[in-house]
Amino acid sequence: MTLLKIQGDLTEAKFLERLNRFTARVFIDGEEQLAHVPTSGRLKELLLPNATVLIRRCIPNPKRKTCFDLLQVLSQDGVWVSLDSLQPNAFMERLLIENSLYDFRNIQRIKREVKYKNSRFDVYTVDEDGKEGFIEVKSVTLVEEGVAKFPDAPSTRGAKHLLELIEATKEGYQCSVVFIVQRNDAKHFTPNRDTDPQFSENLEKAIESGVKAYAYTSIINRSGIQLQKKIPVVL
Template sequence: MQLPPLQAAKLIKRYKRFLTDIELPHGEVITIHCANTGAMTGCGEKEDIVWYSDSGSTTRKYPHSWEITQLKNGQLVCINTHRSNQLVFEALQNKQIKELAEYDQILPEVKYGEENSRIDFLLKGEGLPDCYVEVKSITLVKNNIGMFPDAVTTRGQKHLRELLAMKKQGHRAVVLFAGLHNGFDCFKIADYVDPEYDRLLKEVTAQGVEAYAYAGEFDISQGIPTALRLTHAVNWIE
């Protein structure tokens, strides 16, 4: 997935969920949009480097958007949650997710289920069961372990129930944890954050719902992040 042209600044603070103040290299402070409503645990502390894009819009109140944080240890994390589905869509098109590579048709944002949900991707292929794929972003990393979630997610719990219902109807159902952080080499559910999500995931996978976690890698050109792609499945630890 190609990233938009990015510029660097220094993080001052994030507030009101959607707003972030940054300091530009020449000292000017501006406010940019933050397209992430989550806890963003470990995704940016004061004076971390913020890589931001410029929409060029003359009508948006905040035309710049926070895309990536470069942490003090040099690791990168994409905090723009809109990018996760773009990342997975490209990986599906390129057959990079081996467990799903046999499907040829990719339908995004399809309504389904009994709890007013939309599946991120419905995959279809001749002679294959329909496959419902729910995407979750890995942005929380501790000790080289990628984790999800970073806050209690009742929405995520609902998605697991919906996926199980699809599995019981004879379809494939998959939750795909996509790496938006390049600092992990294995994955686990953050049960200390949301024990109910952990319990539900174990329950639904025992009944046939599939779960995979994939690492993410950034391309860098002249010190600037230019692209993000999924690379390989990582080991799952309890």
């Protein structure tokens, strides 16, 4: 099974508070330390006082204000959740390279971060018939009563990407949006209408226009991230 390994060793710590979007205070080895939070998501249901987290010590860098990266958190339900919003993109690339996804089994060539008009899509693909396509990858951390939801904060950029996928589809590209759920306890995925009605509306429009939507759960541990299973996308 495909495994995307985490570089470096993870150490357990206690979460204290989030100072801003990308900086948190944690408690480790009897001391308070600052840790970088690698996502702009709200994570209000996850980053709770005294929550168990896994952090990684960084290579000393005078340009950094923090010595650690906060990479995972243990949810109140005892599920490990990855907070690294860049990890799903690298994971999706690995899954495509290793031909691990049935939905993308005919992909022959891939390239990351390819420009399309005024923006960039996460992955550009070419299948065995020479058909070009784009894949936009979204990191999902919010799960409520078995339902994975995205986004957990309004995402103007995410809503814009969906409209651009629609335009690319009209031009003949095979386009998809893939939701990588960075935890293993979701039964299905749905857009988070309460938090971002525009994203949800655009997702419906995209699917109606021929954009494919997929969601996959994953197994998170200290070693990295592994594919668990495909789950339904419910609008």
